[in-house]
Amino acid sequence: MPKRTPAPKTPTGKTCKQMSALVLDYVTDRLSPRLTREFEQHLRICPDCVNFLNTYKKTVSVAGSISYSAIPAKVRNNVLVFLRKKMQRILACLVYLASQFTS
């Protein structure tokens, strides 16, 4: 079994596990300047975290590229018919009630 190399740490002592918890804010530029600096220092010495970050970003980008599909015409028509019927029923009730008051 190959000998494990020790976990790379930034000068502040942050580990890969701690870095992985910061990825979400790092990819959206919401880390503080100090944490951003530490994150990037860690990336410079840890190829595993670079690869982890690349695959995380790829996952987000794939999700964001899922295409936007139009509502099918049949669904659109079905829902409109439903809404019209419901509103016409309310209208009929109101007209009836109004006629009761006026009579």
Place this chain on the structure above:
Amino acid sequence: MKQGCFDGPCQKDKETFMSAANHFVSQTSFSAAPAASSSRTALRPTQARTGISPRRSNTAAAEASLITRLKAGNQSALEEAFNLYSAKLYNIAQRILGEAADAEEVIQDVFWTVYRKAKSFQGNSQFSTWLYRLTVNTALGKIRRSKKNQEVEYDEFLPKFQKDGHHLIRPVIDWSDTLDEKYAAQEIHILLGKALDQLKPLDKSVIVLSDLEGLSDKEIAVTVGLTVSAVKTRLHRARLFLRGKLAVQLGYSAA
């Protein structure tokens, strides 16, 4: 509504109902013009990606007018809202539910609720956020009732670390280019769609609103009723799970 008022002469209620009836009579025509035929209301994919609420001030004014008319029970306003938002909400519902037939029911329920409850919209959030909330809640309710969700345990697909904080399995492979080399875009979307369906419903809602629809964490928090911090935790975990699923699909370790 007090039943007694219908039985006897009650002038105030009589006037109220006459006014309501007259208003409804004046709104009987329900325009059948499809959204796609209107360049004003049709949403382009690029608009859709950045959110459903039109950003320009003139459209903001139009939206305010739409809300006012909806609150007054105006039927054509409901169709206008439907033309503006139904495609977007349908996509969200379908992504959360994973089934087109159920998404149709969700949209139906949402717009009927919009019509009945428009007066309860206080304007504390954007109108679109309110619509998102109705859609997500209706979809989640449907999942709870159907118990059809195929969620799996996340742990197998999350990164793992040694006691000293280093990655448990090394080297971590960068498969980001391999994914595109091995699969066509359509196939990748199908793979991701299947992985999405294995997320817990609330996590799926968060990732759909964030990564697919482009809402901010704050907007998502308002929509799903969580704190921003809880949204970020769920989003991160869901992304890690999806990343793990893609890695395993390519033959690599999720860790």
